[in-house]
Amino acid sequence: MVANQSLTADAVRESGVGGEPDIRLERVTKRFGDVLVIDDLDLEIERGAFYALLGPSGCGKTTTLRMIGGFELPTAGRVLLGGTEVTNAPPHKRDVNTVFQSYALFPHLTIEKNVAFGLERKGVGKAETRRRVAEALETVQLPHLAKRKPAQLSGGQQQRVALARALVNRPRALLLDEPLGALDLRLRRQLQLELKRIQQEVGITFIHVTHDQEEAMSMADTIAVMNRGRIEQAGTATDLYERPRTEFVAKFLGVSNLVRGTVGQANGELSAVTTHDGATLHAPTNRCAEHAGGAVSVGVRPEKVKLTPAEQPTPDGANVLRGQVVLSSFLGVSLQYVVRTAGGEELIVLAQNADGSLPESLGAGREVQLTWDPRHTFVVAAEDGARA
């Protein structure tokens, strides 16, 4: 196929540049009036990646996407696509396409005409356009709706058309601005899988903006967690979940049990951390080194913790905290406990539902101990004040 050949040719040309990231933001700052929205941001995205920008509303993720698309211009810094600077280029001169949150399908044009819009502007021939439009509608499984108008389609169908309208141009990258935000949960989960499948099929770089951590984790190869106009941490879902580097990331992705403390002596692979109420915990030294002597939060994920009655012996070398069960609830697939520790924190423990009931010995009011493997402990710099 002609198109695939040109795609490969592009890939070859790209690799010739020599490991240059395909999309790059250099020290980008964006202000709206006095409001600092993007704060000295650096971002590099490899060709063919499924890259998620994840963060709460107002963190600057959509603005970042819009600067790549050309809808906003940076106040300072540079935007590069495939090594070429496009910082101030208008959207129609950029080889990227956007799937808008509202879909923004042209209401006066049929689905077919909507999808053909970009190809017609680029001057692609009629026969070629017809063929590629049909192919794109095939990819999103909507060839039978080609002659309809957008208003006659359901939300999920419109979303797929928006995807086809962008994909058909075979852009360098597809920018997805909360593309599933307007859909109900079931449809959203279904389309997540479909998006992932399509991305693997076409091999185009996807940059996906979302505030839904589950969505980001299930789809993206790399997730950048954004907060206050900066990237807090970028990495794989496993990286971010198992080894968060900031308190914000620890809290934004999944549930975190955090206890304030101070990093103490290193002893080989593990270092001691003294909690604010005097208990000693251990964490991998490589996660502690940068915080030596400083105030930190020690954390562990709820499913890594084992809950046992207070009188039972604990395994050697495990981290142990003592506390009292505040709440125990049956969630079906798991059992959830809220435990108030001796230091006053309320920690959450998730236990597998192996026996089909909540054990009496771990009911509300019982004295218990929380134990976990020090390797599952993460350490982040302590932050002042409560944040989401």
Next chain:
Amino acid sequence: MGLSLSQRRRLIPWMFAIPGLLWLIVFFAIPLANQASVSLMTGDPEAGYSLTWAFDTYTSAISDYKEQFLRSFLYAGAATVIDLVIAFPLAYFMAYKAGRWRNLMLLLVVLPFFMSYVLRTVSWQLILADNGWVVERLRDVGLVADDGRVLATGTAVIAGIAYNFLPFMVLPLYVALERIDRRFVEAATDLYASRLTAFRKVTLPLAIPGIFAGSLLVFIPACGDFVNAALLGTPRQYMIGNVVQSKFLNVLDYPTAAALSFILMTIILVGIVLYSRLLGTRNLTEAAT
């Protein structure tokens, strides 16, 4: 009540329509039928008129006042085009660029309505006066001959109509443009359309309902207008409205006046159908939903 809940539910919307329907019957349908019968009467103002089914009133009305009919459509059409050209950029600016000045601009557009229609038109007599500033400047640049004039010409009448009906073009255009989601334009530029192409392919087609509404709101009343021709023109610029007015109020030839009105109404109705075909009725109804 012998009606079930669901029957009553179905009846309620119809009840809401009753005041409007009564209004239409009393002030539109009955007078219309009355005038239809008047148009088929013969007689004279002294002895009175009686219904004789005189259809030849229509044929003679057309042949006698063909010129005024044509002039009406020509003047109204010219004014509509002028208004469209002036109003579109203005409405575009108000809808997208005016920001906090938008409401002030809307007020300024409707401000002339606070003044009497006749007074506004009379003031155009001063604006276009032979020794006025405007005409002298036009003479300077050679658009008007040294001994030429603007007042009492077709140009003056068209200018008056265009001026008086401009708000009827601006407002529907503004509403149509303002309703267009700017993200459609963003999507178009994202899909490699320049700003001009995005306007041509997205904004303009989506503004068609506004263009249609504005054109009708200007063209239809302008066709029947007699004030501008009477105040800014001479009998040589008279439109069909002037003829109807004089037949009704001066000559008291009611059948001819009524026949002229029906002819005008018929031509306009046919014109609207053709115009909506031209702009695409399907587009119209769909863009409006």
